Amino acid sequence: MNFFVVYISPAGSTRHAAQVIGDELAALGKKCSALDLGGSACRATRKTVLAALGSESCLFIGSPVYASHPVPEIMDFITSLPAGAGCCSAPFATWGAVTSGVALFEMAEALAVKGYPAIAAAKIVAEHSLLWQFDNPLGKGRPNADDDRRIRDMVKTVVAAVDAGTARPLSASALNYQPEALQKVMAGLVLSAVRKNLPxxxxxxxxxxxxxxxxxxxxxxxxxxxxxxxxxxxxxxxxxxxxxxxxxxxxxDFSKMEAGLAQRVKDFGEACETVVYLP
Ligand SMILES: Cc1cc2nc3c(=O)[nH]c(=O)nc-3n(C[C@H](O)[C@H](O)[C@H](O)COP(=O)(O)O)c2cc1C
Incomplete structure (x- = not known):
């Protein structure tokens, strides 16, 4: 099995999680190819990585949660994947302690369609990247050492299952954890429209x-x-x-951002936890 870590990370938290994954893979003696979809060397590396994917590949793929969804670059990358044969995936999403939304669910669904069923997933609490000017941003200091440990444990479990040939996909409902009423609200949030209401x-x-x-x-x-x-x-x-x-x-002008997001934390009511999902 070949291992890949693909991510985008405007403010650095998803890159941190990707690095923890890469380091753990190395500690377990696995080589992996990494691709930062927002990086300046992205175009050439993207071609090479896409050419190497397709058979016997295990893809860790990470996105920040933006307006309850993965960022468009990640969904575009998944759409561009070659059809997978003997492949699997582990989507991960960093979120700023407001809501992890439907990001993992949408990534896993799209990955399954391409033949990369999710055998693990993680939502990872991170500092909210819209609050960098504030003293006490939501998710301050996250991901922390405990979050990193959970990420490393996920990697260990994935590698053990892949090596033993016992990897099983997550159940279809495992990542569909938002209450039904909120799923509808989240489905209606489109980044291009939400952007107009941001500073x-x-x-x-x-x-x-x-x-x-x-x-x-x-x-x-x-x-x-x-x-x-x-x-x-x-x-x-x-x-x-x-x-x-x-x-x-x-x-x-970000002056109203902190109060607005505090209200949304109440509206969504999601526990501020890093969670790893395993079959
Ligand atoms: C435009 C925008 C929308 C965001 N939407 C959400 C959200 O819906 N829920 C949430 O918890 N955090 C949200 N965040 C915060 C990011 O998900 C969080 O800070 C993430 O870790 C950023 O990843 P990065 O550091 O890799 O860029 C948003 C951030 C931005 C910039």
């Missing part, structure tokens, strides 16, 4: 030096320079551009 980015062209840091920081190839940064529809609202700008030429 809008304003460009202060007089401060912009055209350094291109915003272009480099964008994991979705959504920023170009044309006399200043301009955004296309691929924007996933990660605000990496704004964080990366050394001149503060990109600005947005």
């Amino acid at each position: 809008q980015i304003s460009v202060k062209r007089d401060l912009c030096t055209l350094c291109g840091d915003c272009v480099m920081a964008c994991p979705a190839e959504a920023v170009q320079l044309a006399g200043g940064p301009v955004f296309n529809d691929c924007c996933i609202a990660c605000y990496n551009c704004l964080r990366a700008c050394p001149e503060h030429a990109l600005q947005a």
